Amino acid sequence: MDHLFITILLLLVSFLLATHFRGKYANLPPTIFPSIPIIGHLYLLKKPIYRTLAKLSAKHGPILFLHFGSRRVLVVSSPSVSEECFTKQNDIIFANRPHLLAGKILSSNYSSLGWAPYGDLWRNLRRISTIEVFSSIRLNEFHDVRANEGRLMIRKILSECGSSPVNLNKVFQDLTSNVLMSMIARKRYFGSVDMEDEGKRFQEIVKESFLVAGASNIADHLPILSWMGVKGFEKKLIAMQKNRSEFFQGLIDQLRKAEVGNNKEKKKNSSIIEVLLQLQETDPAYYTDELIKSFILNLLAAGVDTSFTTMEWAFTLLLNHPHVLIKARNEIDNHVENHRLVNESDMANLPYLRCIINETLRLYPAAPLLVPHESSHDCVVGGYHVPRGTMLLINQWAIQHDPDVWSDPEKFDPDRFKGFESGRNGLKFMPFGSGRRSCPGEGLATRVIGLTLGLLIQCFDWERISEEMVDMSEGPGLSMPKVQPLFAKCKPLPITRNLVYETFESMT
16 A cells, blocks of 8 residues: 555656656746646635736746646736737737637627637627727717716715615616616616516626626536536526526517518617617528627626726725815816716816726726637747647736836826826736727726716715725626625715706706
């Protein structure tokens, strides 16, 4: 028995040493010793993953080659190395996505914009999103939707503030959901009594999507678990996808019936589903209902949770730094006439508000590790050989908290973004990613976030619910949500009631 144990131990040591030196001779990026057979470096990982990887990079260097079970992973925590990954030389190579179970099930076998491999399908989906959803023309067509939701938000808070703290988590979530669903299907779920049941189901779908899809699936890295029949996570994904598919098929059917007998030519202000149904008329084999559902589910997954979470973090920071809140209100008062509400067109004249949003995204990026990429061919990064099929994780959180990149990085200081231009400052700040697979919804997100924060700052005097600082703990999920939902006390400013009700009277 002793001989067997010694033999196994010697084999294990030999394997570890052979792996270590093979990596050196192959000019692979630096790794961490040891990489244990079967599990690789999974033993090092603790939640939250982006903080764990940041600590490892601080100790071992800004480019690391790890093994998550059987999967090779390149972890990058440097702006210059990130730039190498997203330049002309490597951008196409890293334009693929890794094959993960969540992507397979929730995107109908990798057929959505977010999970599709780089190729004709992805290019066409990207073209549709760029032209039909996020172009300046389309965003301007839905300007009134966003403005109206902003006014309704202020009116609702007016009716509630004073009696009890305002649940800003719910305020932000309801507004973002209404904006997205108005664009997608002409639906306004929250604040509309006859839509409450359908709205609750919709919000549960969004919530479940981020809790389940954001959860770790160890079988993605240890296929042996799937072979052994560990299927719990997969069953959850399948059930969730079935629920989502049924819900959005109902919306498609409703809008298809409404189109019967109508002119099918593209109309101004058509919802996204209506536009896709018009395309379906010309090419039904391509624009199937499955493709339409996958497309709109991707928009919701990328848009709802990330936007309202960013707004919640931003307002939490403002409550904990009231001098910044006062400075932002002064800017609005100085640049916006006192007879009207803030509008999207004012954002160009509110640079400090934009600095607040950027500083929030720096401290609390909506995607701390971006969305994973994967190399389609062998390539060179940082002077090292990176094999084909390596998953790329850009630790955006680490880059944006690096004291070698940012002075006093843990401090909330919006002034650091005065005169900041991301193109001239490299990739030390990329909240929406970079390269071909960067987020196409940046324009919509910045409009919604900027308008919402601007209205709340303009119309109310805000304070914390107690003298204690608001809890800044981070929770699990794809978009780094707060552990505790944000509540705050507010009082309407003297001019607010007149502004809101005069605006509604002019609308009616």
